[in-house]
Structure formats: C-alpha cells, structure tokens
Amino acid sequence: MRLATIGKLLVLISVIFFTGCATYTSVREHSALDSVAKNIQTVVIAPPQVNIELRVFTGENEPLTDKENTIREQLITVAQRRLKSEGLEVIDFDFAQAIANDDDFAFALTQAKEALNKAEKDLYNGKSVALENKRQFNVSLGPAVNEIAEQTGAEAVLLIDYYGFEKSAGLKTKDIAAGVLLAVLLGGSSAAIAPPSGSFVDLALVDTASGDILWTNRRGGQIVDTSIAEHALNELPDVIWEGEVVADETAEFIEKTDIENGAHQEEATTNNTEVALPSDAS
Amino acid sequence: MKRLSPILLSLIAYALTACVASTTSVQPLTIDGDTYLVEKREQKIHDLAENAHRNMLTKGVLYSDIAANQYLNRVGTSLVPNLAGHAPEFNFFIVKNASINAFAMPNGNIYLHAGLLANLSNEAQLAHVLAHEIAHVVQRHSYIDRIDTHNTVVAAHVADLLLFGTGLAYIPAGMNLASYSRDQEEESDTLALKYVAAKNYNMRESIKLFQQLNEVKHTKETASVWSSHPLSSSRYQHSLDSIEKSHTMSDGGIINQEIYEEFRQLVARLSIDRRISAQQYELAEDAVLREASVQKNDSIWQYYLGEIYRLKSRYPEDAAKEHAWLYDKKNTKELKQSFLDKIDSDHETAMTHYQNALTITPNVYKIHRGLGLLHLQANNFSSAKYHLNQYSNQLEKPKDWRYISSLITKIEKE
Numbered sequence: 199m200r201l202a203t204i205g206k207l208l209v210l211i212s213v214i215f216f217t218g219c220a221t222y223t224s225v226r227e228h229s230a231l232d233s234v235a236k237n238i239q240t241v242v243i244a245p246p247q248v249n250i251e252l253r254v255f256t257g258e259n260e261p262l263t264d265k266e267n268t269i270r271e272q273l274i275t276v277a278q279r280r281l282k283s284e285g286l287e288v289i290d291f292d293f294a295q296a297i298a299n300d301d302d303f304a305f306a307l308t309q310a311k312e313a314l315n316k317a318e319k320d321l322y323n324g325k326s327v328a329l330e331n332k333r334q335f336n337v338s339l340g341p342a343v344n345e346i347a348e349q350t351g352a353e354a355v356l357l358i359d360y361y362g363f364e365k366s367a368g369l370k371t372k373d374i375a376a377g378v379l380l381a382v383l384l385g386g387s388s389a390a391i392a393p394p395s396g397s398f399v400d401l402a403l404v405d406t407a408s409g410d411i412l413w414t415n416r417r418g419g420q421i422v423d424t425s426i427a428e429h430a431l432n433e434l435p436d437v438i439w440e441g442e443v444v445a446d447e448t449a450e451f452i453e454k455t456d457i458e459n460g461a462h463q464e465e466a467t468t469n470n471t472e473v474a475l476p477s478d479a480s
Numbered sequence: 481m482k483r484l485s486p487i488l489l490s491l492i493a494y495a496l497t498a499c500v501a502s503t504t505s506v507q508p509l510t511i512d513g514d515t516y517l518v519e520k521r522e523q524k525i526h527d528l529a530e531n532a533h534r535n536m537l538t539k540g541v542l543y544s545d546i547a548a549n550q551y552l553n554r555v556g557t558s559l560v561p562n563l564a565g566h567a568p569e570f571n572f573f574i575v576k577n578a579s580i581n582a583f584a585m586p587n588g589n590i591y592l593h594a595g596l597l598a599n600l601s602n603e604a605q606l607a608h609v610l611a612h613e614i615a616h617v618v619q620r621h622s623y624i625d626r627i628d629t630h631n632t633v634v635a636a637h638v639a640d641l642l643l644f645g646t647g648l649a650y651i652p653a654g655m656n657l658a659s660y661s662r663d664q665e666e667e668s669d670t671l672a673l674k675y676v677a678a679k680n681y682n683m684r685e686s687i688k689l690f691q692q693l694n695e696v697k698h699t700k701e702t703a704s705v706w707s708s709h710p711l712s713s714s715r716y717q718h719s720l721d722s723i724e725k726s727h728t729m730s731d732g733g734i735i736n737q738e739i740y741e742e743f744r745q746l747v748a749r750l751s752i753d754r755r756i757s758a759q760q761y762e763l764a765e766d767a768v769l770r771e772a773s774v775q776k777n778d779s780i781w782q783y784y785l786g787e788i789y790r791l792k793s794r795y796p797e798d799a800a801k802e803h804a805w806l807y808d809k810k811n812t813k814e815l816k817q818s819f820l821d822k823i824d825s826d827h828e829t830a831m832t833h834y835q836n837a838l839t840i841t842p843n844v845y846k847i848h849r850g851l852g853l854l855h856l857q858a859n860n861f862s863s864a865k866y867h868l869n870q871y872s873n874q875l876e877k878p879k880d881w882r883y884i885s886s887l888i889t890k891i892e893k894e
Contacts, residue, residue, distance in 0.1 A: 258521075258524070261531065297538055301540040304537075304539060305540030306540070307540070341879070341884075344881070345879060405886075408882075
C-alpha cells in the first residue's frame with residue numbers, strides 16, 4: 199500500500215518535473231524536412247502581406263501606409279539575409295510587375311495565402327507543441343503554390359504575414375487614465391496599462407511543387423518593427439539544403455581529389471626530387 | 481442613499497454623450513450643393529475606398545472577363561440617376577467570391593460577388609441589386625456611417641473610461657452601429673425601386689428577388705444584407721409597401737434574357753469553383769444541381785459532383801463543419817462521426833460521377849485528375865498512377881503539373 203502510494207507520488211512528481219522541463223515552441227516542421235530539403239536550392243520571398251494601423255480615439259483607424267511599405271521592404275531584407283545564410287539561393291523576382299500583368303497570378307498568390315491561413319488553423323490548433331515534437335507535421339497546401347513555381351522557378355516560397363498597430367496619443371492617454379483609475383479603485387500601487395503598440399508575424403516556407411509546409415513559425419511583440427520576424431527566422435533549422443548538398447559533395451570531391459592529387463604530387467615530388475623547378479631554372 | 485454603480489454611471493455617460501453627438505445632415509448627391517468631398521472626413525473615406533480597390537486588384541480578386549464586365553457596367557451605368565455638381569463616377573466589378581453579397585464604396589465603385597450574380601434569374605433582378613447599391617452611394621451612406629461611428633465610438637470611449645477599461649461599453653456601441661445600417665438598407669430599397677422603374681424593368685422581379693434569395697441556404701454567410709433571412713423578410717414587406725405607396729408597377733417584361741443567361745452561367749462556374757475551394761461542399765452541390773438543370777448532359781456538372789464527393793470523403797470534418805454552420809447546429813462529435821461514417825459512400829458517389837463524366841466526354845483530362853486523387857485516397861496506387869499520368873500527359877501542361885508529379889513520385893516510392 200505504502201509502496202503503491204510512493205509509486206503514484208513518484209509518477210506525479212516525474213510528470214510535474216517533465217512538464218515543468220518541457221520547452222514549448224511555435225515552430226512547426228515537416229516530418230520529412232531533412233530529406234525534402236536536399237532537393238531544394240532556390241527560394242523566392244512572396245510579397246509580405248503587411249497591415250499596420252493607427253488606432254485612434256474616434257474609431258476611424260487609419261492604415262499606416264508608409265510604415266507598411268517600410269516594414270515590407272525590411273522584412274524582405276531580413277528574410278533574404280537569413281535564407282542566404284542557410285545556404286539557399288534567393289530568387290529576385292518582380293512580383294509587382296507580374297501581378298500587374300497577370301491577375302490570374304495575383305489570384306493564385308491570394309489563394310496560396312488563403313490555403314496557408316487554413317492550414318495554420320490546423321497547425322496551431324491551441325495545443326502546445328514541445329520542442330522535441332516540432333518535426334512531426336505533414337501539412338500540404340496542395341497545388342496552391344504551383345503557379346509561384348511556374349512564374350518564378352523557385353523550389354520553395356517564403357510567405358510572410360505581418361500585422362501591427364499603434365495607438366494615437368488620445369487613445370494612449372485614455373488607456374493610461376483607465377489603468378490609473380482601476381489601480382486607485384483596487385488600492386494597488388501600480389497600474390496595468392494596455393500596450394501602446396503591438397505586432398504579430400506569421401512565416402511559412404513552402405515547397406512549391408508538393409505544397410508541403412516545410413517550416414512555419416509565428417511571433418508577437420509590443421513594438422512595430424521587424425525584430426519579431428528576425429527572431430522567428432532565427433529558428434529556421436540548420437538542415438542541409440540542395441545547395442549545401444552540392445557544396446558538400448563538391449567539398450568532398452575536392453577533398454578527395456586533393457588527397458589523390460596530393461598523393462600524386464607527393465609521388466611526383468618524390469620522383470622529381472632531383473629535377474630543378476622552373477623558378478630555380480632562372 | 482445608495483451609491484450608483486459604476487456601470488450605471490457609465491451607461492448614463494454613454495447615453496448623454498451619444499445624445500450630444502447627433503447625426504449631421506448630409507445631402508444626397510442628387511441635390512445640388514456641391515458638398516461632396518468638401519469635408520476632410522469624406523475625403524478620407526474616399527481615399528480608403530481607392531486604397532481598398534487597389535488592394536483588390538493586387539490580390540486578383542476581381543473577375544477580369546471583358547465581356548462580363550462590359551455587360552455589368554452597361555446595366556449599372558444606365559441606372560445611375562442624374563447627379564448634381566461634383567459626384568463620383570460609377571464603376572461596377574465582379575468579385576471572385578461565392579457568397580451572396582454586394583457592396584458599394586463611397587468612390588462610386590460597386591462590387592457584386594459571383595455567388596450573388598449566380599443566384600439572380602434575369603437582368604431585372606440584377607438591375608434591382610445594382611440600383612440598391614447605387615442608392616447607397618447617392619445617399620452618401622458611408623459618410624453618414626462614418627459620422628455615426630465617430631460619435632458612437634467616442635461615446636463608448638468615455639463610457640469605457642468610467643468602466644476602468646473593461647471594454648463593456650463597446651457592446652452597446654456595436655448594437656447602435658448595426659441599427660443604422662438597417663434604416664439605410666430600407667432607404668436604398670425604396671430608391672432602388674424608383675431607379676429600376678425609371679428604366680422600365682419589371683418590378684415584380686424585385687419582389688421575386690427577395691423570395692428567391694430566401695430559398696438559398698446562406699443564412700449564416702457573412703453580414704451581407706443580401707443573405708440575411710429576417711432582414712430579407714422585412715425588406716420584402718417594405719418593398720411591397722413601397723410599390724403600393726408609389727402606385728407604380730413597371731411591368732416591362734424580361735429584358736435581354738439570353739445575354740443575361742450567358743453572363744450568369746459564366747459567373748456561376750466561377751462561384752462553384754470558389755465554393756469548392758472554400759470547402760463549402762453542400763452549397764457547391766446545390767449550385768451544381770441548379771446549373772445542371774439548366775444545362776443538361778454537360779460532363780462538367782458530373783465532374784463537379786465528383787469533385788465535391790471526393791473532397792467530402794477526403795475532408796469529412798470540414799464537411800461536418802459546413803453542415804453545422806449552414807443549419808445553425810453545434811459541430812458535435814456525433815455530427816463529425818456521421819460524416820466520417822459516410823466516407824465510403826461519398827467515395828463511391830464520387831467514383832460514379834467521375835465515370836458518368838468520362839462517359840459523356842472521354843477526353844476531359846481533369847476527370848482523370850479527380851479519379852487519380854480518388855484512387856490515391858483509397859491507396860489504389862496503380863490506378864491512381866494511371867489516371868494521374870493520363871492527366872499530366874495532356875498536350876498542354878496543366879497548371880498543377882508539379883503537384884501531380886510530386887504525387888506520382890510519392891506513389892512510385894510506395
């Protein structure tokens with residue numbers, strides 16, 4: 199009886215211990231990412247969907263268009279840098295021109311984003327995912343991204359969705375006043391004030407042939423800038439992409455050739471020890 | 481004396497503030513006064529409308545078929561009343577969306593969803609919808625709404641301050657906003673009848689329009705005024721009353737029926753594609769059966785039915801979700817199970833429809849696509865590979881050849 203109780207307690211303690219230790223992640227990776235990555239060398243960054251609004255006291259919220267454009271450009275730069283550092287070749291494609299010329303392509307891009315939004319509802323269904331379980335997902339967008347491959351020639355596409363808001367001075371003042379009033383009412387020493395700005399980003403790397411979501415991540419923050427995207431992209435796994443396979447194979451080949459050449463050289467050197475080098479000839 | 485509760489206090493504040501901020505009088509565009517876009521706030525909503533249009537273009541959600549757009553613009557422009565002074569130019573667009581919806585922007589752009597167009601029987605009904613949306617622009621409803629929103633939100637903020645930022649004050653604010661639009665809808669209905677009568681359209685079709693839309697399963701679809709049952713019923717009565725009061729019943733017959741039907745069939749297919757892609761299988765089936773009754777013996781309808789049943793057997797949980805949404809039910813485990821139990825029969829039904837389609841027109845490649853995917857679902861790899869290869873090997877590469885090739889590769893690995 200006592201042993202059983204102790205056993206139960208041990209189980210309980212270990213459950214608490216392991217639950218406490220479990221690190222959760224917002225990253226979702228395809229279960230076959232390692233093998234799929236070996237066939238992917240090129241990636242294109244789809245125009246990031248960026249919505250930033252100024253929340254105003256009157257309710258007439260305004261889109262912050264200039265800020266949207268700046269963040270959009272910065273997101274592309276940040277993503278390019280990260281993808282290149284992973285050994286991927288980033289294709290420079292003029293999406294604006296292609297969209298202006300072909301509304302079917304524009305719609306294909308929209309459908310790809312719609313498909314991703316739906317897929318992400320399944321990927322982020324409210325259940326936490328422990329770090330060690332992040333690579334167990336098999337979600338495909340189907341043929342929704344094929345048109346991107348057709349137009350750009352890229353083997354993968356990075357889709358980015360960014361939302362941000364800033365509050366006007368009037369709204370910030372109202373939030374502060376409400377927070378202070380609440381603190382006074384509750385007799386507290388500090389006031390809880392709603393954040394004056396916020397941002398959220400969703401990123402997904404998708405195989406443009408199979409539509410498989412290879413990697414996806416999301417982050418939120420209280421500042422409207424690209425730092426959340428940088429942090430999210432930093433969690434892109436260090437897998438071997440096709441370019442790196444080729445690079446590795448080349449390196450291996452060079453190494454092998456060097457060794458072989460080295461051996462020959464050695465032999466040659468050995469054989470020609472008594473032959474004067476041209477430089478010596480002069 | 482009992483202290484007044486903060487909630488009561490704030491509601492009083494809310495009511496007082498709402499009373500102080502009364503609605504400004506805004507003249508319709510038919511009355512000369514040249515006030516359009518004079519006020520900064522109206523200019524702002526005009527700019528927002530322009531921005532929204534650019535967004536729609538960038539997203540490719542506007543249907544670009546030239547003939548369909550020319551037809552729509554011809555009918556729409558003819559209904560615009562004489563406007564005084566500075567007024568927006570009216571333009572009409574088809575949105576690649578299957579829901580029963582239409583909307584007007586303050587810059588004169590009017591958007592009709594393919595789903596609504598597919599459900600209209602003739603040009604007179606189309607004219608009524610267009611006239612209704614034109615009336616929103618003519619009456620400057622967006623601008624009035626904006627003023628009302630401004631007043632209501634400011635009042636709500638004041639109330640929220642007294643509620644210490646709990647957000648409770650925004651609930652009555654939302655209700656207040658909803659009630660404005662209903663008045664505006666009725667005003668637009670009344671004006672729409674005038675506009676269609678002026679062009680000698682059959683006004684009985686305006687009445688039929690409400691009856692017809694009530695028969696479509698779309699009760700929960702968006703917040704569209706064209707798809708809300710109780711509103712349609714009251715609007716039906718309102719329209720009848722308006723016709724009686726005006727003592728006009730234009731009986732101009734059905735105009736341009738052939739041209740209209742050609743236009744309608746084009747957008748109907750677009751609407752079915754969108755329904756399927758949005759996983760609205762039951763609604764898609766209704767639309768297909770409606771079209772099949774008009775255009776018999778066409779393999780495309782059999783193909784579509786094959787697609788719908790294949791996808792239902794592939795995604796039974798989504799089919800259950802749609803069912804719950806359509807009939808206002810809870811998406812319970814039992815409901816999901818009932819759809820899971822139908823996987824085999826849906827699979828069989830899909831197979832039958834694809835085979836029927838092949839019998840009617842054996843050389844339609846996308847039927848092979850459907851069959852290939854259906855066999856793949858059942859792990860019949862050799863049949864799946866055969867049909868997917870048949871589909872991929874057509875002269876002109878299909879747009880999704882990469883996806884199909886990736887599936888064939890996966891099959892070969894099995």
